[in-house]
Amino acid sequence: MNQNGHHPKQKTIILNGREVAFFEGETVYEVAQRNQQDIPTLCYDDRLEPFGGCRLCVVDVEGMRNPVASCTFQATPGLVVNTHTERIETHRKTLLEMVVSENRELEVDPLRGYASQELTDLVSLYEAQTGRFQGSQSGTTNTEDDNPFIFRDYDLCISCYRCVRVCAEEEGDYAISIMNRGFETQITTEFNGLLKDSACTFCGQCVQTCPTGALGDLKAMRAASIPLPIAKTRTICPYCGVGCSVDVLTKGDQIVGIHPAMDGPANEGALCIKGQFAFDFVQHGDRLKTPLIRGEDGRFHPASWDEALDRAADGFQKVEEQYGRHAVYGVASGRAPHEAAYTMQKFIRAGYGTHNIDNCSRA
C-alpha cells in the first residue's frame, strides 16, 4: 500500500487533485461516482449503455483541448481530470438554460415518475431558469394516446432517449424509437401509432426513467391533487415469484402509486404491467369488508368473523377426518399481502402437517 491507500500496482487517475484507483474498463464518470464527486447528468441511467447525449457530464482532462463526456470516456492510467472547473460549470449552466428554453414548463408533479424531478432539480442547482435562449419549442404532445397507464406529454421531452434505450436494453421490447432528426426529433412507436397497437407491454420502465415527466404514470397522477406528502414503503411485489422490489407510494393511508426499486436485487428498476400499475384492487369499492356465508337459499349473507371462521374450520376438519391430512391444499392469492401468505403456509404446514401449499403467483 502506498500513502494513498492503493496497492502499488493498482492503476490510478488524478481526480480533482486526488489520486484515485480505477478498475479496468471503468469510465471517468463511474470513478468519480465511487469517489463521491457528483457529476450532473440527464441522459445517463446506470443500467443502460452510456449514450453521451446531454453533455452535462463533461469534464476537463489535462492535455485535451475540449472537455470530454465522462460517461463514455474510459479511465486510463495517469489521466488528470477536473470535474468542476469554472469553464465546465459554465457549460453545464448554458446547456441547462438551452434545455429549459425548449420546453413548455419545468415543474411537474413528482407522481409522474421516479426520475421526473431530475431536470428541475438540476436547473435549481445551477440557477439556470433564466429565460435566456428563447425560441421555438420542441416535441409534439401525444396526450391523445388512448391507454390507461402512460401519459405521453412530449412538449416536455428533452430527447435524452432514455425511454427508447430502456425499452430496448432492459425490457427488450423495442416498442418506441426515434423519429426525424435534430430539433424535429420525436419519440415514436412504429408508424407513430398508439402504444397499445405497438410492441409495448406497458411495463412502465420508460416512465420511470424519464427525467422530465414527459412520460407520466397516469394511475399515480390521479392522486396529484391530494394535498398530502408522498410516503414510500419498501416491499416486494406480491404478483409473482421473481420478487421485484417496489416502493409503494402513499398519501395518508391511500396507495397512490408504485415505484420500482432501482436497487432491487431481482429487478434493478424493472417491473411488469401488473407490479407497476395494478394496485387499484386494494382500495376498490367492490372489495369485501365483512365475511359472507352461503345460506340454505344459495345466497351469500353477511356474517361475523367468529361465525365465518367456525364454518371454515368445520369444513376443513371434515375433509381431514374423511380423507387424511394430505387432502388439504392451500393456494394463497397474489393479491394478498405477504403477511397473509406467510400465515397461510404456516397454517397449512404446521396446522395440517402437509406441504400442499402454493401461491397463484408461482406461475
Next chain:
Amino acid sequence: MTNPTDLELIDRWRHEPAPLLPILHAFHDRDGYLSEEAIRTVADELRIPAADLFGTVTFYHHFSRSAPGQSAPRVCTGPICRLHGAETMLSDLQDQGATPMPCSGRCDVPIPVLKGHTTLSGLTAESLTPSRSPLPDPNPAGQVECVFAHIREPDRTSLAGYERTGGYEALTKAVKTLTPEAVIDMVDRSGLAGRGGAGFPTGRKWHYVRTAPGDPKTVVCNADEGEPGCFKDRTIMDYDPHGLIEGMVIAGYATGATRGFIYLRYEYPETELVLTQALAAAEAAGFVGDHILGSDFSFNLYIRRGAGAYICGEETSLLNSLEGKHPFPRNRPPYPTTNGFEDLPTVVNNVETLASVAPIVRHGADWYQSLGLGDHAGTKIISLSGDVRRPGNYEVPIGLPLQTLINDWAGGPLSGRTVQAVTMAGLSGGFLAGDDLNITLDDPTIRQKGSYLGAGGIMVFDDSRSMIEVAHDAMEFFAHESCGKCFPCRIGTTRLTERLNGEAKNLTHDQWLIEVEDLGRTMKETSACGLGQAAPLVTESLVRYFGDEVRKYVENSS
C-alpha cells in the same frame, strides 16, 4: 416486364454485407415511396424491430413515405443555388410536388434538380435539361497535378482508357513488389493527409488498421460529400472511377482488409452508374475480387447509396448507416481503426484521399511531397463556387495563395464587384473576409484564423450579398442536418438560426451578442461530433468580420 416481388427485392441483397440501404432503395425505386407495408416486410425479413426501422427511415431526407415520392423533383436550395434563384425554381415546380434539398454538390452548374435517377440543371424551370457533371478545366497555371493528372483523357472511365496512362500499374507494383508495410510507409512519407475534412495522416491511419486485431478488416470510401459547396468527389468518381477503385484495392492490400464499401450520397445517381460499370470491368480484369493478380490477396468491393443525411458523412454515423442502424455518430474512442464496420478494424477514407494513392505508389513519396509549395506536402482539390467568373474544381498545390486561386485561376469576381467574404471547408469553416483573404491554402495558416481547409469547398460572396442572410441559410442547414443526438447541437443550431432569421427575439445588441457567443462556445466545446463543433464558426466569423452589419440587423429586427 412484371415488377419484382417483395421477396425478390430482399433476396437480391440479403446475403450481401450491409443489405439494408440497398433493400430500402429497391422498394423506394419500385413503388416510388416506402409504404408502411414495405417497411413492415423489410423489418420482418431482416429481423429489425418495426419501430426502429420506421424511425431510421424517417431520419433520411430522401426517403419518401407517400406519392409522388421518389420521382418528384428535389430542388437544390444550397447556398450557391439560392444566389441563382433556387427558391423561384422551387415554387415554379410546386405543381409537380417539388421539395427542397440541401446542397446537392453541383455548385458549378446551378441549379440542380434531382428527379428519380436523373440530375437536371438550369437557371429556370423551363431550361432544365439533364446535365453531366463538368470536367475540370486544364490546370490554369500548368501545375503538376496528382488526382487530376489524367482525368481529362478521353475514355478515362473505361478500363482501356484508364490503363492507357498507367492505370492499375500502382496496384500491380504494390501486390507484386512491395510488402504491405512498405506501401504504408510510402503513403506515410508522402505526407498525404485526409481530404475529407479532418486531415488525419493517411499512412498512420492505415498502420493502426493493419496492426489492430480482428478480421475481416474493411476499407470504406466516404463518398457522401454532403458539405455544401463541395463537389470534387463527384468529379473524381464521374471521370476517374478506376482511380478510386485502384486506391481502395491498394488500401486493402496495405491494411489487410478483404472487403470495401463505397458509401455514395443519394444525390449522385449518375455517379453510381459510372462506378458500377467501372467496378464490373475491374472485377472482370482481376483487379478486384479473389486472388488479385494471381496473388493470395482478395478484396471485394460493394457500392452502397445513402439516402440524404449530411451527418452520414461523419465516419461513425456512416458506419452505423451502413450497418442499418440509426445513423447517430458513435462515441469515440474507440475509433473505427479498431472498432469500425461491424465492430472490426476499418479504414474510412475520403474519395480524394484514396484517389491520391495510386499516383503516390507509382511516382513515389518524394514526388507527392514535392507537389506542395514550401514545406507543405501534396495537392488539394478546391471546389470553388459562387461569385467568381470560373467556378469549378481546381487541384492546387497546398500553400497556394487564396487570391491567386480566385483572381488568377478562376478569373476573379464578376465585373464591378469585389469579394466580400469566402467560406472555408464548405460551410463548416465559417467565413474569411477582409485582410484574412490574404491567406495561403494550407491548414496551419487557415487555422491561425480560427478556420480550417477541411474538404476544400470555398464559396465566394461578393459585395452585393447580405452576409446575414448567408449566415442564416448556413445555420439553417446545420439545424436541418443536426442528427439530434446531443443537446448542444440539437438545440443550439436551432437557436442560432432563430437569432439570424430576422426576429432576433427582442434582444438588445449586447444581449444578442452574448447569447450567440455563449451558445457558440458551448456548442464548440461540448458537442459530440464535428457538426455541432463547427456550426458556430459561422456566427463567430460573422460577428468578427461583419460586426456593423450585425448591429444594424439586430437593431432593425427587435
